[in-house]
Amino acid sequence: MSNDRIIETLEEAGKPKISPALKLVLELGPLVVFFFANSRGEWLAGHFPALAELGGPIFIATGLFMAATAAALAVSWVLTRTLPMMPLVSGIVVFVFGALTLYLQNDTFIKMKPTIVNTLFGVILLGGLAFGKPLLGYVFNAAFKLTEEGWRKLTLRWGLFFLVLAVLNEVVWRQFSTDFWVAFKVWGTMPITILFTLAQMPLIMKYSVEQPEEGKAP
Template sequence: MSDHAANKPLKFIVDFGPLIVFFVAYKMAGLMSATLALIIATVLALGIGYAATRRVALMPLITAVVVVIFGGLTLWLQDKTFIKMKPTIVQGIFALILFGGLLFKRPTLQYVMSDALKLTDTGWRQLTLRFALFFTFMAVLNEIVWRNVSEDLWIDFKVFGIFGLTILFTLSQMPLMKRHMIEPADQG
């Protein structure tokens, strides 16, 4: 079994474990308990990921910091608004990082994904711009959803909607990625 294959279950736990814990805790005990469970699960997942790889990826780190801050504010002030804004803040930060990278002519997405994907410079710029626009859209969408639907519906959107839309968006970028893919022979 390769290292990459061995890390897939760990990556799944680190990436999706906190979200699963949040959803189950919400169904069992409500949003405040789910928020506490999310904070604990996120910190644990970050620690497990670090223990296994001896590094912390930027996106999970940003997410963890925002979870701890906004989850902590939710619990401390007993105000659900903060945890509902968390996806907006995370998506907004990702968008700003990507737009900033483009502004400084350093497509940030390339640094995050270059181990898994080899693209031309044009491909990286286009993909980074598209993801920056997508994260901006998702931040706005979360604001619209949490302010206009029931808490139960927002939870479903947070757990399933954001994930589903992200998968669909990523899949829709496959033609761009294929068009700008650098083949192994082209790299040398």
């Protein structure tokens, strides 16, 4: 099983796929916009007076982040006629907390967005396990096949990982500067997530169920 196959498990199973390059752009694009707008906020405000009405760099970045997120979701819908669960939930939280950030001129809300999203996913996955439901198996069963034990272990790992990301975000935004938090959000969280995903390869390979067409017993 290739690395690309593991990364593709983040997509909803059975849905039309887009090219890996475009998928990466849709996932990373809004974050890159957020980072650029925060680092060049004063320049953007000087060249685009309308943006200056939003406030300082972090507020300009928040407004553009919301716009970029909406654009990414729109492109995904046009190309696949579906919105994957994780980007959709994350997008909704971006819009709600972004709007609060701009309206109240308080960047605490946008900084808490990753905490809320990751905690939500972590609680859902671990809560499902508590009721005997490895939810990743229901979502990604068409992408690849694992034994029941494999789905339980993978769901547990991802549930705990989401909670770790939530705690990590809280530590970073509370203990470091806004610029550091923005940089970490873009250049820290994503690489950590990719490395964690690839680190699940041994588990997925160990518990994979061979397909019937291969002529082998499951």
